[in-house]
Amino acid sequence: xxxxxxxxxxxxxxxxxxxxxxxxxxxxxxEAFSELDKKDTVILFRLLQKDKAAEVFxxxxxxxxxxxxxxxxxxxxxxxxxxxxxxxxxxxxxxxxSNAVKRILxxxxxxxxxxxxxxxxxxxxxxxxxxxxxYVDLKKEMTVGEALxxxxxxxxxxxxxxxxxxxxxxxxxxxxxxxxxxxxxxxxLLIKEIMERDIVLTHTMDDQEEVASLFKKxxxxxxxxxxxxxxxxxxITIDDIVDxxxxxxxxxxxxxxxxxxxEEEYLxxxxxxxxxxxxxxxxxxxxxxxxxxxxxxxxxxxLEAIVTLNIFIPMLMDSAGNAGTQSSTLIIRGLALGxxxxxxxxxxxxxxxxxxxLVGFILATVNFFRVIIIEKVSINIALTVSVTLxxxxxxxxxxxxxxxVIAKKLKTDPAIMAGPLITTxxxxxxxxxxxxxxxxxxxx
Amino acid sequence: xxxxxxxxxxxxxxxxxxxxxxxxxxxxxxEAFSELDKKDTVILFRLLQKDKAAEVFxxxxxxxxxxxxxxxxxxxxxxxxxxxxxxxxxxxxxxxxSNAVKRILxxxxxxxxxxxxxxxxxxxxxxxxxxxxxYVDLKKEMTVGEALxxxxxxxxxxxxxxxxxxxxxxxxxxxxxxxxxxxxxxxxLLIKEIMERDIVLTHTMDDQEEVASLFKKxxxxxxxxxxxxxxxxxxITIDDIVDxxxxxxxxxxxxxxxxxxxEEEYLxxxxxxxxxxxxxxxxxxxxxxxxxxxxxxxxxxxLEAIVTLNIFIPMLMDSAGNAGTQSSTLIIRGLALGxxxxxxxxxxxxxxxxxxxLVGFILATVNFFRVIIIEKVSINIALTVSVTLxxxxxxxxxxxxxxxVIAKKLKTDPAIMAGPLITTxxxxxxxxxxxxxxxxxxxx
Numbered sequence: 001x002x003x004x005x006x007x008x009x010x011x012x013x014x015x016x017x018x019x020x021x022x023x024x025x026x027x028x029x030x031e032a033f034s035e036l037d038k039k040d041t042v043i044l045f046r047l048l049q050k051d052k053a054a055e056v057f058x059x060x061x062x063x064x065x066x067x068x069x070x071x072x073x074x075x076x077x078x079x080x081x082x083x084x085x086x087x088x089x090x091x092x093x094x095x096x097x098s099n100a101v102k103r104i105l106x107x108x109x110x111x112x113x114x115x116x117x118x119x120x121x122x123x124x125x126x127x128x129x130x131x132x133x134x135y136v137d138l139k140k141e142m143t144v145g146e147a148l149x150x151x152x153x154x155x156x157x158x159x160x161x162x163x164x165x166x167x168x169x170x171x172x173x174x175x176x177x178x179x180x181x182x183x184x185x186x187x188x189l190l191i192k193e194i195m196e197r198d199i200v201l202t203h204t205m206d207d208q209e210e211v212a213s214l215f216k217k218x219x220x221x222x223x224x225x226x227x228x229x230x231x232x233x234x235x236i237t238i239d240d241i242v243d244x245x246x247x248x249x250x251x252x253x254x255x256x257x258x259x260x261x262x263e264e265e266y267l268x269x270x271x272x273x274x275x276x277x278x279x280x281x282x283x284x285x286x287x288x289x290x291x292x293x294x295x296x297x298x299x300x301x302x303l304e305a306i307v308t309l310n311i312f313i314p315m316l317m318d319s320a321g322n323a324g325t326q327s328s329t330l331i332i333r334g335l336a337l338g339x340x341x342x343x344x345x346x347x348x349x350x351x352x353x354x355x356x357x358l359v360g361f362i363l364a365t366v367n368f369f370r371v372i373i374i375e376k377v378s379i380n381i382a383l384t385v386s387v388t389l390x391x392x393x394x395x396x397x398x399x400x401x402x403x404x405v406i407a408k409k410l411k412t413d414p415a416i417m418a419g420p421l422i423t424t425x426x427x428x429x430x431x432x433x434x435x436x437x438x439x440x441x442x443x444x
Numbered sequence: 445x446x447x448x449x450x451x452x453x454x455x456x457x458x459x460x461x462x463x464x465x466x467x468x469x470x471x472x473x474x475e476a477f478s479e480l481d482k483k484d485t486v487i488l489f490r491l492l493q494k495d496k497a498a499e500v501f502x503x504x505x506x507x508x509x510x511x512x513x514x515x516x517x518x519x520x521x522x523x524x525x526x527x528x529x530x531x532x533x534x535x536x537x538x539x540x541x542s543n544a545v546k547r548i549l550x551x552x553x554x555x556x557x558x559x560x561x562x563x564x565x566x567x568x569x570x571x572x573x574x575x576x577x578x579y580v581d582l583k584k585e586m587t588v589g590e591a592l593x594x595x596x597x598x599x600x601x602x603x604x605x606x607x608x609x610x611x612x613x614x615x616x617x618x619x620x621x622x623x624x625x626x627x628x629x630x631x632x633l634l635i636k637e638i639m640e641r642d643i644v645l646t647h648t649m650d651d652q653e654e655v656a657s658l659f660k661k662x663x664x665x666x667x668x669x670x671x672x673x674x675x676x677x678x679x680i681t682i683d684d685i686v687d688x689x690x691x692x693x694x695x696x697x698x699x700x701x702x703x704x705x706x707e708e709e710y711l712x713x714x715x716x717x718x719x720x721x722x723x724x725x726x727x728x729x730x731x732x733x734x735x736x737x738x739x740x741x742x743x744x745x746x747l748e749a750i751v752t753l754n755i756f757i758p759m760l761m762d763s764a765g766n767a768g769t770q771s772s773t774l775i776i777r778g779l780a781l782g783x784x785x786x787x788x789x790x791x792x793x794x795x796x797x798x799x800x801x802l803v804g805f806i807l808a809t810v811n812f813f814r815v816i817i818i819e820k821v822s823i824n825i826a827l828t829v830s831v832t833l834x835x836x837x838x839x840x841x842x843x844x845x846x847x848x849v850i851a852k853k854l855k856t857d858p859a860i861m862a863g864p865l866i867t868t869x870x871x872x873x874x875x876x877x878x879x880x881x882x883x884x885x886x887x888x
Contacts, residue, residue, distance in 0.1 A: 023642065027661055148627065155628045162606055162624070162665075179623060180606070183592065184599050198467065216690070217471055219683035221606075221665055238682055239663035242689065246660075249693040250777055256697075257773035257863070265783040266774050267791060274795070275802040278770050282837075285766050286807055289759035290818060297755045297819075304751060311741045314871055315733035317761060322729050322864040326722050329701035330710050333694055339709040347711060351718070358719040363730055374734060375741075393726075419701070419863045420766040427758055 030059035054083030087132035128204035131234030145187035256418030299435040320430040321423035327400035352401035360393035396426040474503035498527030531576035572648035575678030584636035700862030743879040764874040765867035771844035796845035804837035840870040
């Protein structure tokens with residue numbers, strides 16, 4: 001499909017292309033844009049019908065939008081903007097440089113400009129910044145038949161008509177009625193007789209993660225957003241929530257790998273931004289490794305006495321880090337999905353203690369035979385290493401299990417307590433355990 | 445709300461409770477169950493109206509379901525099952541012991557039993573196992589008015605009526621029409637005049653992750669599933685896809701932390717299952733750390749000559765692991781979300797080379813002054829450590845960036861190439877670099 005479009009562009013068959021484009025979904029057209037140069041981008045875009053152009057536009061990357069913007073005059077720009085759904089318009093304006101925003105706002109009505117400015121002020125992760133204003137509003141005195149006629153008249157321009165909102169004259173939300181209910185109900189019933197009055201709603205300043213949880217819990221396809229006076233200001237639809245769920249998980253992946261959050265996709269992020277995202281945590285962790293170095297230099301005499309002990313330091317450190325990473329990851333994910341609560345900390349402790357004893361015992365036993373057979377060390381040294389491994393795994397798993405819960409309790413993001421930080425902490429613990437057990441068992 | 449329910453149970457006010465329950469959403473009732481003991485669970489469940497009981501049942505945990513099952517006779521069981529949506533019924537049967545399944549199947553009709561058995565055979569991660577069969581089917585010769593009347597008649601028992609499927613007499617899918625389109629179209633138009641013929645669909649054996657990608661790309665709220673002969677067998681709705689998206693991310697989190705997949709939530713998983721999930725990878729990684737030990741014992745003479753070099757091994761290993769973890773995490777997530785393709789490997793290589801040079805330079809510089817000031821070592825040793833750090837960060841980031849792409853190319857899950865495995869690999873590399881640079885710069 002895409003290759004046909006590309007062929008037609010190459011052959012400059014613009015009339016055929018225009019017909020072909022009508023048959024293709026906007027998201028597929030938008031994807032084809034990534035294989036075009038600047039000139040063809042503008043040509044292809046001009047061939048699209050007005051409403052399709054707006055849809056395609058909302059799927060393009062920042063750079064592609066800027067290229068198209070630069071090639072358009074005021075009137076063309078105004079046309080596109082008029083066709084965009086309000087939430088796409090806001091998304092678009094948010095990424096524009098401020099002089100471009102001014103240029104665009106100059107083409108809108110006073111009323112719309114006021115609304116746009118209000119929406120641009122909602123913080124990035126708030127429910128407000130996810131909203132759209134194209135919803136269906138009903139009155140509770142309407143009959144079902146009147147409501148359906150009304151929807152028929154105004155529905156085309158609404159993002160969803162599947163959930164309708166019953167408002168009073170002050171635009172306060174009184175009820176919700178689904179199109180399903182409308183279609184399945186008798187035409188002569190009144191809206192107030194069939195509307196749902198027990199409304200789950202969200203506020204403009206609520207966090208998007210909380211909004212996503214509501215969607216997951218209640219299986220909604222849309223959710224109303226109200227302001228402080230309980231007036232309906234917009235709705236959030238499930239397609240935007242799907243993106244939020246992905247974005248939240250990505251943020252956790254990044255935090256857990258000791259990185260700052262990144263706004264753009266990897267391939268579209270420049271080298272300096274990536275470096276800035278990664279350096280602070282690496283520096284912090286490197287500096288905190290000073291302690292591990294300090295531990296080794298404190299016990300240098302032990303290492304000098306039995307140099308063989310050196311051989312097992314990497315294995316002990318890695319195993320500790322890995323064991324801790326496993327536990328912290330499970331707990332962080334459980335906290336993020338709401339399956340684990342802060343109040344479960346005792347359950348986590350008890351579970352990790354038992355799991356780690358079991359896992360530690362298996363690892364220590366296998367290790368004992370490994371070092372005797374492969375490294376050919378004495379039984380005493382093999383025992384020292386294996387006993388250390390056993391206790392290290394337990395320590396690592398308990399620390400890895402509890403630190404995320406503590407972070408949450410302290411209102412920090414638990415995702416920080418993941419692999420890298422846990423590894424640095426349990427590495428230090430592993431070394432302390434190692435040298436003390438060596439001291440006890442080998443008498444050095 | 446919940447506390448009111450609990451109070452009423454405590455006071456044995458069952459009539460009041462029965463009324464109260466009618467006002468509460470089933471998911472909220474299901475959540476209240478977690479605070480009840482076995483006896484109250486059964487009592488509360490019996491107070492629910494039939495259809496609500498089925499809804500609540502589909503939200504309960506395995507254990508709660510078993511408790512209720514045990515207290516019900518054939519007739520009651522049959523009632524509940526009749527009210528369950530087909531996909532919930534399948535989910536329920538999938539987790540039952542096989543004798544319980546037999547007991548349940550005995551209460552169904554021949555036709556339904558055949559269908560259930562067919563659905564139970566779909567593999568766990570397939571589109572088939574997500575399907576439900578309660579969809580609206582239309583004929584293309586119907587008018588819009590006839591279609592709406594038909595929906596009015598059968599819609600109550602359908603999971604969604606927002607997307608309707610146009611089938612021919614062989615149940616092959618000919619088109620799709622949304623309720624939105626039906627409501628907004630003239631009553632006298634024919635379905636075949638307004639239906640969408642360019643259908644995005646999925647097959648029973650397709651992977652759920654691919655299905656989720658289709659939902660994300662096209663912003664669907666339902667997607668048809670066809671068999672090999674292109675006959676419609678069921679539909680998948682967005683609420684189930686939201687769960688898939690969470691589950692896929694959770695699976696990646698677990699893989700990336702070197703764990704096998706877990707079916708149940710952490711708090712509901714027993715100790716032995718958790719240990720089994722964690723031990724294999726820990727063992728593998730521990731055994732592969734034999735190489736790191738081997739490297740140290742090979743270069744033991746270097747360490748004996750300058751024991752101070754020991755102090756920096758943990759810092760170098762940790763920094764290498766952390767740097768590699770950052771890159772591999774970004775790439776794994778990009779691959780999972782489809783933002784990075786296998787063919788982008790050169791872009792990844794080039795980007796990681798530049799980012800890592802920058803990050804490595806900053807870390808090395810800070811480290812140089814740190815060890816001179818804090819550890820008070822000679823400039824030669826400080827230089828050795830810092831140059832090692834510089835090259836280690838580059839190596840770690842290139843390895844961390846490329847291994848996930850290679851894994852994907854080899855059709856392995858890229859998520860395996862995360863923190864723990866990358867750490868073990870780059871730890872070995874870091875030591876080799878360290879000892880060789882020490883050999884060159886310090887002449888040992």
